[in-house]
Amino acid sequence: MTVERIISRRGVVCGGGAAVAVVSNFSAARAWGQALSRSDATFGRGSYVNGQMFGLQPSTVKDQSHALQAAIDQTAAKGLTLSLTAGTYLVAGIVLRPGVRIEGQAGATVLGYAGGGTFVTAAGAHGARLSGLVFDGQQLPLERARVSGLLQIAEATDLVIDDCMVRRSIADGIVLQRCAGRVTRTTVSMVKGSAIFSLDADVTAGAIEIANCRIQDAADNGILIWRSRDGVDGSRVTASTIERISNVSGGSGQYGNGVNVYRAHGVSVMQCRIFDCSYSAVRGNAASNFQVLGNQAAGIGEVALYAEFGFQGAMIANNIVDGAACGIAVTNFDVGGRLAVVQGNLIRNLVRREAEPVDKRGEGIAVEADAAVSGNVIEAAPTAGLLIGWGKHMRNVVAMGNLIRNARIGIAVTATVGAGQCLVGQNIISGARDGAIRAMEHAVPVGDELAGMARYRHIVLEGNVVS
Incomplete structure (x- = not known):
């Protein structure tokens, strides 16, 4: 007996070929389980089974949790694919x-949260596959302790x-803890927390x-x-569109980011389109x-592409930033932030946040230590096109072959003792x-134009063109 025959008859076939009517979700699940366990039934792993065989009915107002759980338990045990027709469950x-x-x-296939605590969870569900599903939280409460x-x-x-959708969560959308795998062609929208949260990805199994x-x-x-503590992660975020990210919970950068990487080493963010974020497009x-x-x-709203605090090693290259308080920042040498390449980026239309008491920005690129800045094009920076160092926090910076247009100061270099x-x-x-090139004491220019002159032993100027 084949799965296809069972599905086509829209019933469960038990010995002798007699059709058994589905009288309830529970009886359907029991009957289907009996069919699965019959020794004379043959099922190819990966075959499809329609959810209606378990009594699942699309677009009914009743709670179908028991029927869906039974379908999951039995098809997973047999290596079958559970197929859900269009409608809301x-x-x-x-x-x-x-x-x-x-x-x-x-x-079109919608799993709607019925409320009461949790929606969809898993622990140790290796090899799980979810596709073509809409997970709708309907803005109903979750049991946040769980x-x-x-x-x-x-x-x-x-x-x-x-190819899924996750929407209308009063908390996060997708939360992955110590997982490895992929989330592809999926839309997450209208969530009160974060859209996708990976914590402590399983590096040995390929991360996320x-x-x-x-x-x-x-x-x-x-x-x-x-990650819960510093360590290699290796997750990848690629070719995704991220837009309209707020920072309802406040703070000074913990929230409001398109992509936020924390303590996770070896992560890459590539070929994404990121718009309208309260703080950063990409923040490490x-x-x-x-x-x-x-x-x-x-x-x-703040720094578009950010490498901050105790990092060692950042490659920020071939990006386009149009509209931010700062295009790229590689900072916090005071707490170990160092070692970067900033190359081939196009940055334009920077703004100053005059309402901010201190952190106004208006900078194209800001770097501090052990950094090479080359081949970038920066246009329209109301504070500085390129800011090198902050106070005494500057070491081993090379800025060569950049084009800076229409900035208040072209290149601003710290002149503080100890830099x-x-x-x-x-x-x-x-x-x-x-x-064009000015010495700085923090945010304040010191002395006259430096272009073509060598007034500071720690600042070497060579072959710059000013017009």
Whole structure:
């Protein structure tokens, strides 16, 4: 007996070929379980089973949690794929099993949260596959002592969430704890916390890949790649669109970011489009060997691309930033932030936040220590095109081959006693209103124009062109 025959008859076939009517969710599940266990039934692993065989009825107002859980338990045990037809299924407290495979009609198969505590959770659900499903939290309360997201999955490897939608969560959208796998072609929107949160990704199993996703209207953050303590992570965020990220919870950068990487080393963010974020498009905090490559960012409230605090190693290259308080910042040498390449970026239309008491910005690129800044194009920076060092916090910076246009100060270099060496060479600076190259005491220019002169032993100037 084949799965296809059972599905086509829309009933459960028990011995002798007699059709058994589905009289309730429980009886359907029991009958289907008997069919699965019959020794004369043959099922190819990966075959599809329609959820209606378990009594699941699309677009009914009743809670179908028990029927869906039974379907998950039995199909996962047999290596079958559970297929859910278009419609809305009200469920809660669903637990995914190892090897579970659930497929729906993309955008039309809706699992609606029925309330009562948790929506979809898993622990150790290795090999789980979810595709073509809409997870709708309906803005109903979650039991926050147990979960922080609509989908909360722990300790699962080879996990796949593909072509899904997650929406209307009063907390986070997707929470992955100690997992490895991929989230692809998935939209997460209208969440009161963060859209996707990966904590302590399983490095040995390949970490987390988030690709071709769309993140919209998150109250606090878009994508979080975090670790509980410093360590290699290696997760990747690629080719995704992230927009309208607020910072409802406040703070000075903990919230309001398109992608936030914390303590996780070896993470890359590539070829993403990130718009309208309250703080940063991409923010790495204590994230070493951090790569930010080929992204587009616009409408960013603070620093668009940020490597801060105790990191060692950042590659920020080939990005476009149009509209931010600062295009790129590689800072916090005072607490160990160092070692960076900032290359080939296009940064324009910076703004000053005059309402801020101190942190006004208006800078194209800001760096501090052990950094090479080359081949960047910066236009329209109301404070400085390139800011090198802050107070005594500057060491071994090379700024060569950059083009800076229409900045108040073209290149601003710290002149504070104790600052390290800096080489500024072969840059073109055009239309700098208050000087092409100026020495600085923190935010205050000191002395006259430096272009073509060597007034400070720690600042080496060579071959710059000013117009």
